[in-house]
Amino acid sequence: MIRFERPDPPSWMTEEWQRERGEKLAKNEKPFRWPTVDKLRVNLHLVPILKSASANHCAYCDGHPLGTQSRETIDHFRPKETFQELAFTWSNLFLCCDVCQQSKSSKFSESWLKPDETDYDFEDHFFCDIASGRLVPLTERAEKTISAFDLNNPELTTDRIHRRRDYLNASDEDDRILNDFPYRFFVDA
Ligand SMILES: [Zn+2]
Secondary structure: OOOOOOOOOOOOOOHHHHHHHHHHHHHHOOOOOOOEEOOEEHHHHHHHHHHHHHOOOOOOOOOOOOOOOOOOEEEEOOOOOOOHHHOOOHHHEEEEOHHHHHHHOOOOOOOOOOOOOOOOOHHHHEEEEOOOOEEEEOOHHHHHHHHHHOOOOHHHHHHHHHHHHHHHHOOOHHHOOHHHOOOHHHHOO
8 A cells, every 4th residue: 555646636526516426326325326427437537547646556455557457446435335425525536456345345444544645654554574475564554454455365465475576586677667566565675
């Protein structure tokens, strides 16, 4: 979970639009659907913006690249099932891989870390155990976040080790661009 700077939403996505859409959903009790703006579904407007902010990495596990190994899904940090009024709130939307979305599902806790928090820094909360591929929590919030997103599942820990090796073995500097790798906090640790 690497910190990212949240960019501005599209100009039509005003605070008023966000609030009105959320209130409408909460009131109608209809299942959630992305509406269409300018003939394009809202999620398709938002994905490219979030992608450029995270260099196409999952906001939670830092998996990369999204779109080939995983769908480009938008996660509602505060789940849309419980917080319907926040279903269209820009600050509640994160680009996320299928695996993280499944692990998190419709759970939510205020104590989870959020990668766009202004004072969030990976190193304040996590330590990378290079040998095991595991993230060691340094704070209670980190511990809860690892558990919620299943950030130490065996597939992930193995893949972290492999991808770190690829990163370190890349002989050519052109092949060693951190943003081209998943788990940037780990491959560069
Ligand atoms: Zn993920």
